[in-house]
Amino acid sequence: MAGLIERYSDRLPFAAGDPIISLDEGSTPLLYACELSERLGVEVWLKIEGANPTGSFKDRGMTCAVSGAVRDGSTAVVCASTGNTAASAAAYAARAGITCAVIVPDGKIARGKLAQAVMHGARVIGLRGNFDEALRLVRELSANHPIALVNSVNPLRIEGQKTAAFELIEALGPERPLDALAIPVGNAGNITAYWKGFTESSDQLERLPRMLGFQAAGAAPLVLGHPVEQPETLASAIRIGDPARGEEALSAVAESGGAINSVTDEQILEAYSFLASRDGVFCEPSSAASVAGLIVHGVPEGVERIVCALTGHGLKDPETAIEVGGEIIACEPELAAVEAAVWG
Ligand code: F0G
Numbered sequence: 001m002a003g004l005i006e007r008y009s010d011r012l013p014f015a016a017g018d019p020i021i022s023l024d025e026g027s028t029p030l031l032y033a034c035e036l037s038e039r040l041g042v043e044v045w046l047k048i049e050g051a052n053p054t055g056s057f058k059d060r061g062m063t064c065a066v067s068g069a070v071r072d073g074s075t076a077v078v079c080a081s082t083g084n085t086a087a088s089a090a091a092y093a094a095r096a097g098i099t100c101a102v103i104v105p106d107g108k109i110a111r112g113k114l115a116q117a118v119m120h121g122a123r124v125i126g127l128r129g130n131f132d133e134a135l136r137l138v139r140e141l142s143a144n145h146p147i148a149l150v151n152s153v154n155p156l157r158i159e160g161q162k163t164a165a166f167e168l169i170e171a172l173g174p175e176r177p178l179d180a181l182a183i184p185v186g187n188a189g190n191i192t193a194y195w196k197g198f199t200e201s202s203d204q205l206e207r208l209p210r211m212l213g214f215q216a217a218g219a220a221p222l223v224l225g226h227p228v229e230q231p232e233t234l235a236s237a238i239r240i241g242d243p244a245r246g247e248e249a250l251s252a253v254a255e256s257g258g259a260i261n262s263v264t265d266e267q268i269l270e271a272y273s274f275l276a277s278r279d280g281v282f283c284e285p286s287s288a289a290s291v292a293g294l295i296v297h298g299v300p301e302g303v304e305r306i307v308c309a310l311t312g313h314g315l316k317d318p319e320t321a322i323e324v325g326g327e328i329i330a331c332e333p334e335l336a337a338v339e340a341a342v343w344g
Helices: 034-040 058-071 084-096 111-119 131-144 155-161 163-172 189-201 246-256 265-278 285-297 318-324 335-343
Strands: 030-032 043-048 076-080 099-105 123-127 180-184 210-216 259-263 305-310
Touching (some): 034 285, 043 163, 076 084, 084 099, 111 123, 111 318, 163 305, 180 285, 210 285, 259 265, 265 285
Parallel strands (some): 099 123
Antiparallel strands (some): 030 043
């Protein structure tokens, strides 16, 4: 299967002969969620973005951002990250043979993401500060040095990520496209990208899905209407208090007739467990905010077919999973003990 830039060459800003840095991202499954559909009383589909090469949707944007950096002659890339952007940037930079530096809030990113960034050979910088401070610093850094910024403030990230919307329309068909998209919102790049992809696919606004964005209650600047100085949530990927693309996210919500709401950590964990134990899909806690949002706030009137963007794989954050999941049953290596353990 070809990577995104090849598949959508007519809709992405690359020309024949441009260098392409790809790990065969995209083409992720769109899975029908039997149990969740039953629970919500509507047709719910899951866009499994954890099936991307580094386990999150960031790869869609990163193939474009790193290809663009190489095309422009950059030999180094940098990003601020809550983890997934760092893992993805590190992998694509390794593939390109260029230097990568990632700045992450020290001690606040999930272990799997950290493991990826160090293994791909990035310089991993643990900032004694939060994501918003890290983003401010990398913006300044890239303005003053020849190092390409690959956060979603880079337009090529949005270009790459809009392809997820193209895939949804291809998969569901033009006859009966989706009525709504439920999506977690952090720095607000992804909701912006999906909306760009949808609007580029059709000029009939009324046929486009409503954008339903969800933030964690402790990090919900777009719901509150002002930045949050000290964002807090166990959904560490979306622990962001001042989203760079907040205005665009609010426009997407308004133009599509959608909404932006918040969910508590408890509600996120309930949805996270439900998806894993009932529908067999293990996503990371931040991703489950989209599902929690539908459970808590309900499905809007007139919406019959909905897609939840499950943005990252559950294995990214093994610590939360082990804390939330069931206990491990200790057992002696004897048949009777195993029988007792298996049947309780
Ligand atoms: N879900 C996951 C798993 C994420 O990693 C992120 C963002 C989001 C949702 C929110 O997407 O920022 O475009 O609104 N992660 C970034 C990072 C911030 O650094 O990995 P957004």
